[in-house]
Amino acid sequence: MVLLVQHSVSPVSRKIRVMMSEKKMLFVLKEEEPWNLSQECYKLNPAGELPIFIYDGNVLCGNQAICEFLEETSRDYKLLPSLSKERAEVRRLTEWFDYKFYHEVYRNIVCEKVHKRFAHGTTPDSKILNIGFNNLNFHMEYLDWLTEQNNYLAGDNFSLADISAAVNLSILDYLGDVPWNDYKNTKLWYSKIKSRPSFKDILKDSIRGILPARSYADLDF
Amino acid sequence: MVLLVQHSVSPVSRKIRVMMSEKKMLFVLKEEEPWNLSQECYKLNPAGELPIFIYDGNVLCGNQAICEFLEETSRDYKLLPSLSKERAEVRRLTEWFDYKFYHEVYRNIVCEKVHKRFAHGTTPDSKILNIGFNNLNFHMEYLDWLTEQNNYLAGDNFSLADISAAVNLSILDYLGDVPWNDYKNTKLWYSKIKSRPSFKDILKDSIRGILPARSYADLDF
Numbered sequence: 049m050v051l052l053v054q055h056s057v058s059p060v061s062r063k064i065r066v067m068m069s070e071k072k073m074l075f076v077l078k079e080e081e082p083w084n085l086s087q088e089c090y091k092l093n094p095a096g097e098l099p100i101f102i103y104d105g106n107v108l109c110g111n112q113a114i115c116e117f118l119e120e121t122s123r124d125y126k127l128l129p130s131l132s133k134e135r136a137e138v139r140r141l142t143e144w145f146d147y148k149f150y151h152e153v154y155r156n157i158v159c160e161k162v163h164k165r166f167a168h169g170t171t172p173d174s175k176i177l178n179i180g181f182n183n184l185n186f187h188m189e190y191l192d193w194l195t196e197q198n199n200y201l202a203g204d205n206f207s208l209a210d211i212s213a214a215v216n217l218s219i220l221d222y223l224g225d226v227p228w229n230d231y232k233n234t235k236l237w238y239s240k241i242k243s244r245p246s247f248k249d250i251l252k253d254s255i256r257g258i259l260p261a262r263s264y265a266d267l268d269f
Numbered sequence: 270m271v272l273l274v275q276h277s278v279s280p281v282s283r284k285i286r287v288m289m290s291e292k293k294m295l296f297v298l299k300e301e302e303p304w305n306l307s308q309e310c311y312k313l314n315p316a317g318e319l320p321i322f323i324y325d326g327n328v329l330c331g332n333q334a335i336c337e338f339l340e341e342t343s344r345d346y347k348l349l350p351s352l353s354k355e356r357a358e359v360r361r362l363t364e365w366f367d368y369k370f371y372h373e374v375y376r377n378i379v380c381e382k383v384h385k386r387f388a389h390g391t392t393p394d395s396k397i398l399n400i401g402f403n404n405l406n407f408h409m410e411y412l413d414w415l416t417e418q419n420n421y422l423a424g425d426n427f428s429l430a431d432i433s434a435a436v437n438l439s440i441l442d443y444l445g446d447v448p449w450n451d452y453k454n455t456k457l458w459y460s461k462i463k464s465r466p467s468f469k470d471i472l473k474d475s476i477r478g479i480l481p482a483r484s485y486a487d488l489d490f
Binding site: 137 | 315316327329330331332333334335337338341342353354356357358360361363364365368369411
């Protein structure tokens with residue numbers, strides 16, 4: 049049994065939860081607020097980041113470290129293709145959403161709207177929000193191009209790249225900030241991801257003090 | 270034969286070069302300035318990031334994608350341990366230097382001193398530099414603690430984590446910004462890395478318009 053120390057606004061926490069659900073693993077969650085991490089968390093992860101993955105008394109930290117560990121140690125329900133070249137493409141796209149999307153979109157929108165409010169009690173800076181929304185459109189265009197070519201982001205099969213993109217979007221979707229109707233291919237792709245049993249748990253998430261957008265958990269959004 | 274599109278101030282470019290040298294691979298380099306990327310680069314990598322790894326007409330982009338591909342496809346000279354749990358620790362530390370160190374130190378020092386000058390012709394902001402130097406001391410303390418426990422960052426063996434930390438430090442060292450004498454264990458560890466044949470090429474690097482610090486290529490610094 050895995051214990052995952054996590055929070056709903058942490059995209060990597062959501063990614064690891066969806067991965068474990070896809071792999072039919074049993075796990076329990078322990079909530080920690082990223083803007084108010086306990087000393088215990090810093091002891092477990094000196095980087096002061098979520099999630100923290102604990103199994104059999106072992107502690108694993110770091111986005112790639114946990115993902116690659118899950119993929120290496122579970123024989124079934126693979127989320128990376130078998131060919132190295134195809135694995136590289138899935139990893140390229142996963143990295144795109146984990147880091148590029150995170151820094152260009154998530155930080156400018158979610159950190160402004162959520163982290164800032166709970167960490168400092170302040171309101172979002174509209175200039176920073178606008179940078180985030182402009183960047184979001186650039187990423188949505190890329191997603192729309194990818195989902196026009198193939199059923200899933202890296203080809204015909206569902207992979208880690210889809211999880212990474214979907215969990216990042218899901219947090220923005222909770223806040224009602226994704227312009228789905230301008231990006232039909234992406235909307236169709238996201239409706240497929242949303243319908244997967246592994247995503248069910250994510251759609252029940254709630255962020256303390258912030259109600260989800262009306263269509264957040266709606267499969268026919 | 271691999272063609273690597275790269276630049277000396279890109280830590281990931283340096284990392285891939287050292288990895289390929291450790292693995293005794295043949296490669297040629299093509300220089301591109303990160304602050305002035307060609308249209309050709311954007312076609313090869315829509316993320317607009319270096320390095321770009323080209324072999325047999327295939328194009329691979331993304332830090333983890335290229336590293337994991339190199340590790341998967343070369344049977345000898347492994348840079349990740351064989352046990353999944355130990356691999357997770359190497360990946361955790363690699364990620365630490367690739368992302369945490371990069372955002373907290375590299376961006377505040379190297380981007381201020383180098384990128385800003387060549388991209389915008391402006392001088393560094395001393396407030397941002399100071400944030401970078403403060404953060405650098407925090408990371409040096411962590412490195413000093415790690416290198417006090419073990420010969421290398423993740424244990425007794427040289428790994429990808431050592432390469433990632435060393436290439437990031439090597440760029441700061443070029444600028445003369447690493448306080449080696451305050452961190453004896455880290456200095457000893459870096460002198461071992463610097464002496465490896467795979468690092469020789471890095472020590473010959475030059476950044477246009479900026480002379481290296483006197484001890485940059487000195488093995489007895």
